[in-house]
Amino acid sequence: MKFSHTLQFNAVPEWTDYYLAYDQLKKLIYQLEKERVEEKAQNSNRDPEKAANFSEEGLIVNDERFVEALDMQLEKVFDFYTEKEAELYAELEQLAKDSESPDFEDQNAPTTLQTLDSTHERRRSSAFLSPRLRPESHFVSTPPPANTIDENDVEESIERTFSRHSSVSRKSFQSAHSVSTIAYNKLVSFRTRCIGLYVALSELKSFQDLNRKGFDKILKKHDKLLDGNLRQTYLKKMVLESRPFMGETREALEKQIERVEKIYADLFTQGNVNDAMREFRTHLRDHIVYERNTVWKDMIGQERKTLNAHVKDTPKPMFTIPYINLPVTKGLLTSSICFLIALAAFIIFLCVDTFGSRPENYCFALLIFSAIMWATEAIPLYATALLIPFLIVPLKVMRNADGSIMTAANASSAVFASMFSSTIMMLLGGFALAAALSKYGIAKMFASHVLSRAGTRPHWVLLANMGVAAFLSMWISNVATPVLCFSLVQPIIRTLPAGSTFAPCLILGIALASCIGGMTSPISSPQNIITIENMSPNPGWGNWFAVALPVSIISIFITWGILLLVMRPGRTTPMLNTVKPTKDAFTKSQAFIAFVTIATIALWCAETSLASVFGSTGVIAAIPLFMFFGTGILVKDDLNAFLWSVVVLAQGGTALGNAVNSSGLLQFIAMSIKDGVEHMVPLAILCIFSLLILVFATFVSHTVAALIILPIVQQVGVHLPTPHPNLLVMGAGLVCSAGMGLPVSGYPNMSAIMMEDPTGKPYLRTLDFIKTGVPASILSTVVIIFLGYGIMTAIGY
Incomplete structure (x- = not known):
């Protein structure tokens, strides 16, 4: 306090x-x-x-x-x-x-x-x-x-x-x-x-x-x-x-x-x-x-009255439903309409014989229903993910290897087995690392020391903050990173002169850099977890870094140049205040956390050569979980604070992907797309899917785009005359993080659009994201397609 x-x-x-x-x-x-x-x-x-x-x-x-x-x-x-x-x-x-x-x-x-x-x-x-x-x-x-x-x-x-x-x-x-x-x-x-x-x-x-x-x-x-x-x-x-x-x-x-x-x-x-x-x-x-x-x-009462802190008692607009005269809020009405549209589509596709096979028809209806629910967020994303296992079993869409329909008992076992995999375990291990680094101030200590050396010139301070945001996104997720970075730059923001454009430029730069940082490591964002889930064999941390780091570094510099060109912060603010580094001594607990973190990452990077010992990255992920919770570094409250909604969403997406694959629907769709693109070179196919997923990720969300499109991309890659499934999946997965043209395009952008100055006026508008985020998204996608394609081809994808 x-x-x-x-x-x-x-x-x-x-x-x-x-x-x-x-x-x-x-x-x-x-x-x-x-x-x-x-x-x-x-x-x-x-x-x-x-x-x-x-x-x-x-x-x-x-x-x-x-x-x-x-x-x-x-x-x-x-x-x-x-x-x-x-x-x-x-x-x-x-x-x-x-x-x-x-x-x-x-x-x-x-x-x-x-x-x-x-x-x-x-x-x-x-x-x-x-x-x-x-x-x-x-x-x-x-x-x-x-x-x-x-x-x-x-x-x-x-x-x-x-x-x-x-x-x-x-x-x-x-x-x-x-x-x-x-x-x-x-x-x-x-x-x-x-x-x-x-x-x-x-x-x-x-x-x-x-x-x-x-x-x-x-x-x-x-x-x-x-x-x-x-x-x-x-x-x-x-x-x-x-x-x-x-x-x-x-x-x-x-x-x-x-x-x-x-x-x-x-x-x-x-x-x-x-x-x-x-x-x-x-x-x-x-x-x-x-x-x-x-x-x-x-x-608390005075704070809510004078500052409108967290709670606003303003009445919400109400609408009356005709005939039944039931008053509802605008949000509830919108959600209800979206749910009814998804339900109507679900019923229609259940009744229409689209593919000539009942499991495929029913699975397609489930896929459309889930896609609409996720895209419109009629209910929370994780709630839809929890509904998917319930629908998979009664619809009888799961098939055995010989093509026969699975019994309900076997189908439920297969569904729940797919919902807890090595990738989910790695996600939990990443949460443990992020919680320890954040709780004991290691991330803040690192960031403050780097930013204190950035000087007072706006363009270098902006670049330093973007670099710190991207780096921290690798380890404490791009959901938590913007919040930490926004608190660190308060000494700069509160000393800016009236009318300065540097505050919105800095906040936007941190948000966009956090989005780009979401592609840098396998645990930095949910879409990366879904990408790895659709890659076989697992790319390993070494291969991921080989592709993602060069692409993200160049994207950071491109975004930095766009921000300087569009917002020109140096005109209104020639000199800035400096961020003071923390002076706390490095404790034994922090040293222990740093050692466990470095050791875990090193084992993840060497997972391919240690496969005979550990088997998968999920087993290695148990190391930080045991070491931190077993020694009291993290406690039960920290476990409760994990982003379980992200875990449930990833599990629901995995269950849906498994059902679509088992029913034969995914192979049918992939073969249909393959017939139209098999004459193209892999680079052209990657361009098509990248542009498709960029649009989807910009207007919906990075995670939803990965959940819906990446399984299809994987199957298309498998059935090409010369299979390149990992190349297409990883390229499309990296593009998910490049979608940052709107405030709703990702968690970092949502955090940035909510930032307000002391008078309650938002620092950013949607137009600011369009002017800088859209060109940054397009140019980052171009870098991923061409530079990423070259690196992935070099490593054998």
Whole structure:
């Protein structure tokens, strides 16, 4: 949790205005950072020596402005603490005098109070009193007048309290009831004062701790973002020398808390201080739980109202279905129409004899139904994938090797066997690597160190960010990479001048580079998993890198050039702020994760030569799963956080592909296409399928395009006069990641289109994707077709 949230959620509600204004100081730091970058940009052409002197003068002025704001906050904290301390210490002195009153000389009756309910909330501590005796502040300053006490009210209140407890508590009540009602009520009032004072002193101690930590945090942020050195000097000479934060002050406060505990122990727990502390802390805990939950709920409510964070209560447009007068939302209506279209197509193709064979007809109906459902997303993609195994078995589309229809038992076994393969296991292993690299900050550490060396020139910073995004996409998937990269570039974005085109250019560059990075390794995207599933033999990591890396590197440079040409970020932003590298030391856990990751990747690359030992890449994928979960690097929550929707989608696609192949439909379609393309050279066939899958991937999604088209491509390649199935499948699979012309073309683009500036205005529009993403998609596809074809031919595909 960010410290600003920690401060707000743990502050005493009544004292909120007297805490360090952490958010206000943080905004001032960001403003100073932005002004500093603008000054550098304006004076970049000066004489280096003069520019350096100017920069130093600017730093001094910035430090003075920040120190002035800090001084005001420190004075505010000092004044409040001094006032509250004097007030509470005076109350404690009065409490100590009252504890020596003759009214408390008889210790027999009061000792029964230790059996009272010690878990009630401080706000309800007046349950022992009549409603007229309820205190109105943190603590009761004087006992209530005796003539205002109604004996019957006291008895009823005490009986209600003790009715919830055991027989021991009832005996205690009887003992207490035997004492004078007035004297007993004074004891209860005094006990309430002790509890209230203990809570108030404990809150004052928390006030000390939170503000001291707040000054330390904000000074650390200042030094990090503005290259200052205030943390050591100001914290030591000003903060720690201020009375609220001096060691003697804290010791004095702790002694006063101990005095309250001793007074309470002498009167109510037979001198046992530990029992007194236990009761006090129970009351303190319940008070904090009650107060903090209330504050938490209020703050979340305010955030949603003022910032529209995550939840918008705006009414959705409703449509009324004719004849039945049923109101539905626009989204539900669209989904229902798409589902009905898919269902109608499914029923029609079930009834039409298209191929002269019932298994092929039924499988074609299932294929069309799944394609429409996936393309329109009438229901979530993974939900459709879960429906496929259910439909395959009753439709009886699965065949044995001799052409006979499989029984339901054999068909279900075959379907579920196909849904968990070596490729799925490799996908899980990739998730484990990504989770460990992300959780322990290795990916962020690497990215920040690289980006900190990118300089301040917009074109080089853009290229560095695109390179980092593409590289990280190889290991932590191109779904998580944009989110990480967008957080890393915030120091750059927040210091840009008004009207700068660099922010949208940078965000778009990261998104497009993440899409291209989706083709770089077998685990970088779901479409690569589907591609490998349709290749036989498995290409292995070595062959994949040999083809994908040159293609992706050239595509990155092409996309970078298009962004510079179209958006021209250097015109509005000549100089940028720099990303600060993380200064955390490399821990043993991080070293262990790095070792396991490198070892796993090395084994994957050498899988072909180690086939006699491991058999497949799926077996190697068990290494990171066991090593990370077995050693506690990853825990059950990390396992639950895996992208199981992607796993289920891949499994559903595999089951459908197996059914289409088993029914004979895939061979029929492939033979029909082969008759039209068999006279063409493999390069021309690759061009046709690449353009087809590029269009599909641009308008639908990369994964859906791979699920539907790659099995057909594989069968066409198998039945060519000179078979080239792996060449066509891998080429078409790489093109899936090149489809990035629209915001809906992939997860990275979807993340980018949702990015907004501080005013809530989106950085990007659909037109931005069309102007840069479409030409980048086309040129990347050309690189894949020609350069990829040459490399794949060289390695024997």
